[in-house]
Amino acid sequence: MSEEDSFQEKTLSSTYIYQGKIINLRQDKVKLPDGRETIREIVEHPGAVVILALTDDNKIVMIRQFRKPVDEVLWELPAGKVEPGEDLKNCALRELEEETGYYPRKIKKLITFLSTPGFCNERLTLFLAEDLEKRNKNEDAGEFIEVKLIKPNEALKLVKENIIKDAKTIIGILYLVSSKNSIEY
Amino acid sequence: MSEEDSFQEKTLSSTYIYQGKIINLRQDKVKLPDGRETIREIVEHPGAVVILALTDDNKIVMIRQFRKPVDEVLWELPAGKVEPGEDLKNCALRELEEETGYYPRKIKKLITFLSTPGFCNERLTLFLAEDLEKRNKNEDAGEFIEVKLIKPNEALKLVKENIIKDAKTIIGILYLVSSKNSIEY
Numbered sequence: 001m002s003e004e005d006s007f008q009e010k011t012l013s014s015t016y017i018y019q020g021k022i023i024n025l026r027q028d029k030v031k032l033p034d035g036r037e038t039i040r041e042i043v044e045h046p047g048a049v050v051i052l053a054l055t056d057d058n059k060i061v062m063i064r065q066f067r068k069p070v071d072e073v074l075w076e077l078p079a080g081k082v083e084p085g086e087d088l089k090n091c092a093l094r095e096l097e098e099e100t101g102y103y104p105r106k107i108k109k110l111i112t113f114l115s116t117p118g119f120c121n122e123r124l125t126l127f128l129a130e131d132l133e134k135r136n137k138n139e140d141a142g143e144f145i146e147v148k149l150i151k152p153n154e155a156l157k158l159v160k161e162n163i164i165k166d167a168k169t170i171i172g173i174l175y176l177v178s179s180k181n182s183i184e185y
Numbered sequence: 186m187s188e189e190d191s192f193q194e195k196t197l198s199s200t201y202i203y204q205g206k207i208i209n210l211r212q213d214k215v216k217l218p219d220g221r222e223t224i225r226e227i228v229e230h231p232g233a234v235v236i237l238a239l240t241d242d243n244k245i246v247m248i249r250q251f252r253k254p255v256d257e258v259l260w261e262l263p264a265g266k267v268e269p270g271e272d273l274k275n276c277a278l279r280e281l282e283e284e285t286g287y288y289p290r291k292i293k294k295l296i297t298f299l300s301t302p303g304f305c306n307e308r309l310t311l312f313l314a315e316d317l318e319k320r321n322k323n324e325d326a327g328e329f330i331e332v333k334l335i336k337p338n339e340a341l342k343l344v345k346e347n348i349i350k351d352a353k354t355i356i357g358i359l360y361l362v363s364s365k366n367s368i369e370y
Binding site: 007017020023025027030033040045068073112115117118122124144146159166167170175 | 191192193194196202203205206207208210212213215217218219224225226227228230233249250251252253254255257258259264266296297298299300301302303304305306307308309329331341344345347350351352353355356359360362363
């Protein structure tokens with residue numbers, strides 16, 4: 001028996017509690033590896049992209065926006081959810097331009113990660129965007145965003161001082177810094 | 186008018202859709218800065234801790250466990266949700282011992298972060314645990330966990346190769362590596 005088999009939870013039934021604009025909520029009744037049964041609460045999310053965009057003078061394009069779930073204005077990297085059928089790279093190009101007005105001539109996928117896999121299936125794909133052209137900001141309805149350019153070492157300081165608190169943004173900044181401030185194509 | 190005021194969304198009404206074992210789901214009707222109204226879908230979570238535990242020979246204590254929302258066995262740092270009224274440091278000590286059998290003689294809070302603040306209020310607090318004593322593993326009912334010790338540079342490689350995909354785990358590893366593999370007390 002492989003490790004995967006011995007850890008697996010078999011779904012016995014699946015019930016939707018809510019199907020919403022951005023997220024769905026379902027309850028799965030599962031059979032545990034020891035034969036007992038339990039309920040897993042699962043939030044479904046369509047997935048998202050996050051963009052680490054670097055200007056020619058090596059500054060990170062960051063945004064500040066209010067987030068209702070935590071009632072705070074947060075420092076974040078530009079990001080947004082994937083539309084049905086949308087290619088992830090096109091989504092990253094669209095979200096970066098909408099939120100910041102920057103359009104990159106170079107873009108590259110770095111990693112995909114799971115924001116909180118204990119109860120949610122959200123997958124975020126982190127892109128590196130460089131060689132930026134300034135176009136027009138074009139926010140979605142309901143988005144109110146301020147753009148700020150920050151040096152990697154200042155961003156790292158804001159992470160360590162716990163002023164930057166958003167997980168996807170911390171990952172982008174620490175990924176860059178742990179690559180010695182430059183990521184090779 | 187301060188930046189915070191100009192970005193703020195005022196809650197007009199709040200309705201619970203679901204109140205569950207671990208998470209709740211509510212809909213908030215909010216007034217946007219431009220006066221229009223919209224609905225925000227908000228997942229409430231009690232908060233959690235995550236522990237970067239280092240052995241005396243500088244290995245990271247990691248676990249592997251199955252996560253139903255993504256149907257995968259994941260590499261993770263030990264972690265767990267906070268019980269009502271529980272002190273975060275005590276929660277970290279309890280979860281580390283339950284999941285791995287290690288008990289640290291030194292423990293320190295590093296940062297608190299938000300897993301996915303676009304739709305969820307989950308706050309995770311990252312602790313550094315050192316000077317570990319081996320006790321007995323004592324998994325919660327329904328937890329099936331394998332413990333692995335990994336060198337920081339191997340863990341970094343697993344992040345860059347996208348084998349480690351859990352956000353809180355990536356943050357812990359990159360935080361350590363960006364602190365030049367040792368964090369001062």
